[in-house]
Amino acid sequence: MSTTTATETRTPPAVYVPSAETLGAVLAPGVRPPRPGPLSASLSFGWRAMLRIKHVPEQLFDVTAFPIIMTLMFTYLFGGALAGSTREYLQYLLPGILVTSVVMITMYTGVGLNTDIEKGVFDRFRSLPVWRPAALVGMILGDMLRYVLAAMVILAVGLVLGFRPAGGVAGVAAAIGLLVVFSFAFSWVWTMFGLILRSERSVMGVSMLVLFPLTFLSNVFVQPATMPGWLQAFVEVNPITQLVAAVRSLMAGAPDAGAITWVLVAGAVLAVVFGSLTMYRYNRV
């Protein structure tokens, strides 16, 4: 606090000396580029997601190791008991495991968003003059790559174990496409929770609470015909059931138009409802 120490802090820095000239050059009011459109802004945020994967490849653990374990575990755990043989059960189970794993991974969208907000980087994004949903759309676009990756891993494991889809390459590609589209829509549920909930941990907690009943109370593991009536009623309206039915039908080469339509409609409703809630919240954090 004394006058002597006050003068000492004025000694010029040894390393970086801000120069008025160079700073002036970058501050010169040049021609500002036109604002980017919604698509361009979203793709830029998607590029950020790619860069993050490049720098933190560990985050791909959940889309590689987790699905492999799920597939192996359920095939050998239930296979013998439920279908007589693991190979036979696999034909029924694999599309279901595929859906379960990818839908479960969608929750990391919410976790990632929550972390971003906590770190403060979202303050900068939110103060940019770009299309408002771009940051979130870009984030989910990046996550779609993860969904595709997870689907590929599971498919590869399945093929090794003896899964033989009758639908061929086209059927499998269509099935994965439908799954990824639905997951994109479903991700908006998690962006909403990511914005509402206070911590990463609570986002995880709520996600599990939603995802476990949604994925297990479905036709993923067993035929609903074996369940009590009240449970069958729930399983019937569960969008995961319809999604699994659609994916199975596409992979089997006999597309179930009803289930596919149902999935697309459910996806559209989810995206509109939760997308709006997310954006409402996003503008008022």
Next chain:
Amino acid sequence: MSTPTTDLAIEASGLVKAFGATRALDGIDLAVPAGTVYGLLGPNGAGKTTAVRVLATLLRPDRGDARVFGHHVVREADAVRGKVSLTGQYASVDEDLTGMENLALLSRLLGYRKPAARDRAAELLAAFGLTEAADRQVKKYSGGMRRRLDIAASILNTPELLFLDEPTSGLDPRSRSQVWEIVRSVVGHGTTVLLTTQYLDEADRLAGRIAVIDHGQVIAEGTTGELKSSVGAGTVHLRLRDPGRRPEAGRVLAETLRAPVQAQADPVALAGRVAGDEHGVEAGQLAARALAELAAAGIVVDHFSLGQPSLDEVFLVLTDRPAEPATDEMEAA
């Protein structure tokens, strides 16, 4: 009664924002002239960050109005965003990405095409002395480098108004003075800066006008000179050789400084506020006179210093006399 010749960068009246039971902003009025550095001074939790977030369109006020260059922060938020940039208190860059990637990403979001975005990023990295660190992840940067990158990210679009929320907290003295130089350059090029700080000396060095904020309210507003003369120019700290002579020294000091003197916990230490130019006498002269009087009385002084009034002292004075007419005088001025 503002004259129409001075353009206002920020015009806020009666801003209120509550979080649960706490009123972070409790009726704040601000008028920030364009092309200047304006300081928001206050302790932690005074409402500085909330004020910045409202003005940067990140938070909606519960009540009150705010305009940035004439654009309403809620109704015309997008127009405001086109003119402002924010460097938050916590890193507002992606720590997992490199410095180059951060700036290139933001350049693209501001509309630069791919090659132009990289050029713009490289140009800023160079101006901020970060070229060598361009391809390193930001989490490996030092505090000073990170802050520089943060500010670089904020001036990519040469904003008309730059918010700097406690830009030097946690920085070492060298990095602090670097940030100060940068702020001076930025303002020199016509950008208005709204700076929040806990440090009086920082506000003093950079800001033309200052609003002192406490409990979500502006408790004083004016130029640094006006504010200081209302608070007193500084504090004299001294240590005596003989603790037995302290009461006598205290009397001499109080008489010369014409201000109360406090005995410190240390038995040989005394502190007294210097009233400053209230009587047309400079603080330094008053302090020198006090020193001479002590010498004349035969009291040996081992250490003597004259420091700026601390934020604590500013607050003591301002909150002890809440209806201080100085505030009105300053607004009229």
